[in-house]
Each structure stands twice: as C-alpha cells, then as structure tokens.
Amino acid sequence: MTLAETAAPRARILVVDDQPAFRRLLMRILSETGYDVEEASDGDVALALVRKRPVHLILSDIRMPGTDGNALLSRVHHEMPETQVILLTAYGSVPDAVEAMKQGAFDYLTKPLADPEELKLVVARALQHRRLLAAEELRRTDVGTPLLCADPTMLAMLDAVKRLAPTTATVLLTGESGTGKEVVARTLHDLSPRRSHAFVAVNCAALAESLLDSELFGHERGAFTGADKQRRGRFELADGGTLLLDEVGEMSPALQAKLLRVLQERQVVRVGGSATVSVDVRVIAATHRDLSAAVTAGSFREDLYYRLAVVPIHLPPLRERRADILLLARHFLDVLGRRHGRHGLHCDSAGEVALLAHDWPGNVRELHNAIERAVVLTTGSVIGADDLTLGVRRSVQNEPLPLNLAVLEREAILRALGQTEGNRRLAADKLGISLRALQYKLNEHGLR
Numbered sequence: 493m494t495l496a497e498t499a500a501p502r503a504r505i506l507v508v509d510d511q512p513a514f515r516r517l518l519m520r521i522l523s524e525t526g527y528d529v530e531e532a533s534d535g536d537v538a539l540a541l542v543r544k545r546p547v548h549l550i551l552s553d554i555r556m557p558g559t560d561g562n563a564l565l566s567r568v569h570h571e572m573p574e575t576q577v578i579l580l581t582a583y584g585s586v587p588d589a590v591e592a593m594k595q596g597a598f599d600y601l602t603k604p605l606a607d608p609e610e611l612k613l614v615v616a617r618a619l620q621h622r623r624l625l626a627a628e629e630l631r632r633t634d635v636g637t638p639l640l641c642a643d644p645t646m647l648a649m650l651d652a653v654k655r656l657a658p659t660t661a662t663v664l665l666t667g668e669s670g671t672g673k674e675v676v677a678r679t680l681h682d683l684s685p686r687r688s689h690a691f692v693a694v695n696c697a698a699l700a701e702s703l704l705d706s707e708l709f710g711h712e713r714g715a716f717t718g719a720d721k722q723r724r725g726r727f728e729l730a731d732g733g734t735l736l737l738d739e740v741g742e743m744s745p746a747l748q749a750k751l752l753r754v755l756q757e758r759q760v761v762r763v764g765g766s767a768t769v770s771v772d773v774r775v776i777a778a779t780h781r782d783l784s785a786a787v788t789a790g791s792f793r794e795d796l797y798y799r800l801a802v803v804p805i806h807l808p809p810l811r812e813r814r815a816d817i818l819l820l821a822r823h824f825l826d827v828l829g830r831r832h833g834r835h836g837l838h839c840d841s842a843g844e845v846a847l848l849a850h851d852w853p854g855n856v857r858e859l860h861n862a863i864e865r866a867v868v869l870t871t872g873s874v875i876g877a878d879d880l881t882l883g884v885r886r887s888v889q890n891e892p893l894p895l896n897l898a899v900l901e902r903e904a905i906l907r908a909l910g911q912t913e914g915n916r917r918l919a920a921d922k923l924g925i926s927l928r929a930l931q932y933k934l935n936e937h938g939l940r
Contacts, residue, residue: 502526506541506547507530507552522611555581565579579593598621599614662803665805670854671856673738674736681733691736694707696741696742707726708727710769715764727771728769737775739778739779740777741783748793749796755800810855810858817859818847824864825838837874838873
C-alpha cells in the first residue's frame, strides 16, 4: 500500500464547545455524513490536539471559558493557515461572528442549530475552499504544469506529496504513461528546501546502455572514442537538488548495480575514471512497469527496488479520476490559448460531455494534445464535441460514475445540457428541477 493510499481522503474535523450535549449533537451529524470527527471542551484542549494531529476544519463556539473561539481562530490562523474555521454563536452575538470572519473565519452558524442540512452544506463548502487553496498554493509554486486535481484519490496523493516534500526520502512514482509522474516529481522538488537548486530529469529508456552510463555518471577525457573532454553526469549536475530517473525499469542489470552503489554511498565514479565524487541528490524514480513483478521475474534487482521504493506513490489513470478531466482541460485551454494567441476559448456543454465520456488511454498527455489540437484548428471561440476529434467515444450512460456527489451532479447537468443542445429550460425539465434551480447549480459548478 502506498502512502497516498494510506492517506484516506476522509476529512478530519474538530468540534470545540463547552456544552457536551451540543458538542455531541454536532459530532453525530458530521460522523454520519462520513467525516472523521474529534472533540474538545475548550480552546486550550483544541490547540493541544491540532498541534499533535492537524485537522482540515475546526467547528468552534465563540463564547467559552479560557481560550475562546476568537483566540483559537487567531492562533490557528497563525500556526496552521490552511485549516478552515467555522464559528458557532448565539443569535445575540452575530456581530461578533461577522467580525471574526474578517479575521479569517470561513463562516459562522447560529445556536441552537436550526437545520442539520445547513451545517452539512457550510462544512462541505469550507472543505472545498481548503482544497482550492491547496491547489492554488501548488499553482503559485510550480514552475511547469501545476498539479491540479479534484479527485479524492489524487487529493490524498497531493497531501502525501506536501508531507514528503521537506524530506529527503527516495520516492518511486508508478502509473501508466502520461499520468503526470514528472509533474509530481517537479512538485516534490518545488515544495522542498532543494528548490533553489537544479531539478534534473533523465529518461532511462531513451538511451543505449553505454550512453546512459555516461549521461548519469559522467566521463573522463579519453574514456571512449569521441570523449575529447571531461563531462559531468546528471548526478553531479543535480548536486544539492533533485534527480528524476524516468522509466527506471528499463535499466540494464549492469547499470542497476552501479546505481545501487551510488544510492548507498552517495558518490559517483565517472566512466574511465577512478576518483570518487560526492553528491548530495534526492532521487525520485518513475516507471510505468510493475517493478515488483520485474523483481520476481529476475529482470530488476530486489535490493535496488527496495532502495528506490522507500515511499511508493501510484498515479491512477485519468479514466479513474474523472473529476480531474474538466479541471485539467480548462487549465490547458487557458495556457494553450495564450500560447497560440487564441484567448477566451471555452468548451460548450457537448464538448465537456465528450471530454468526460472519453477513455483517455493516453491519460493527461492525450488530454493536453486534444486541447491543443482544438485550440489550433477551431475557428470560433467555442469548442464543441466535433472540434475535439476524440475518435470513438464510449457512452456515458453505461459508465460507472464516481462516488462523489458534486461530480455526479455536475455530470448530470452536463449530460442534460448536451442532450438538449444547451437549452436550459429543457435541461431543467429532464433533471426534474426548476429553471431557477438549474441557474443556481450552473453558477455553483462554474458552468457557462
């Protein structure tokens, strides 16, 4: 089991209130909703708990003895700015809650609780806000393609990446070609203390054994025909930074042995030389192969596998994380539109349905290429299903949908709009809701 798999996507919530009965009522409602809920009787107990085990959201009363809700908010906002805080207040103290929102609280609820559904809605919005902030943080720090995701499995992986980034642990990234393994590797580097040093990537499958040997470890002058000068290898170039060994499973047994020695001793010997060169490099390996099966088959060294797979992270294919498709597509539309001088492009409802319906055997790389092709070839400002030229598309009607209410709702709306050619009134009738309700849902999901 990988670290991302052990990092369950269930949100952790802390309920803070000095009234035991009300506190347990909130805990019961939130636990039944599927959250991992803890309790604290006052602000001091709450601070001690979250310092030991951070939470995603704090639901706290304002008026409490000792450290009250406002003081708790101030400390949490300073120490754990990514943690969202919702305050609870009596009707007479609403102005205090509004003031607290100016200080960083996400929202407030009044006591006694009038409607459990309101609690669930506000909590869901706060957690969604936290996820968006996390994605925006990565967007600001990443120098290449941002690690954008909304799928619960990918969000758990993102949390794992953020925890791993400050360490020097060797990471093994697995997954089909095009799933974004290099993007994850770059994110690990960009969020680490090594970000001011080089990020160096080498594709182990793209070079013959002799060339890869020289590429990784360097060579001395005269080491072989054509070696007219000394050359530093990728390990030396990445000194102080990060080295990505892409498609590491394609290495020959001889190079596997040499790589294992470098990982153990943190020293390289250039081809044709005898002197050792110390290197301080964080190694990240990536492969689309099942290395454990390769170990069993005898084509990959077992000791090297365990040296590389200190922390394994698996990236699922895009067809298994459909909540990410439109998020990535819109990002590519924005980036590629600016690159090709085609500003303001967007997919219509039928286009988005086509994106969701496609299997994406080439994963994120195929999605990127499909969007770029549409950006270049489309003459208008709207990209439809035909403009995407995705070839044979399977029917979404028989597709098992992801177990995520927001994604299900969004896909149902897009499907209804696609079937009615964008007629909102007819789409609302198909969905069994009013036109006004559909307008609200379109705004809520960011659909045009």
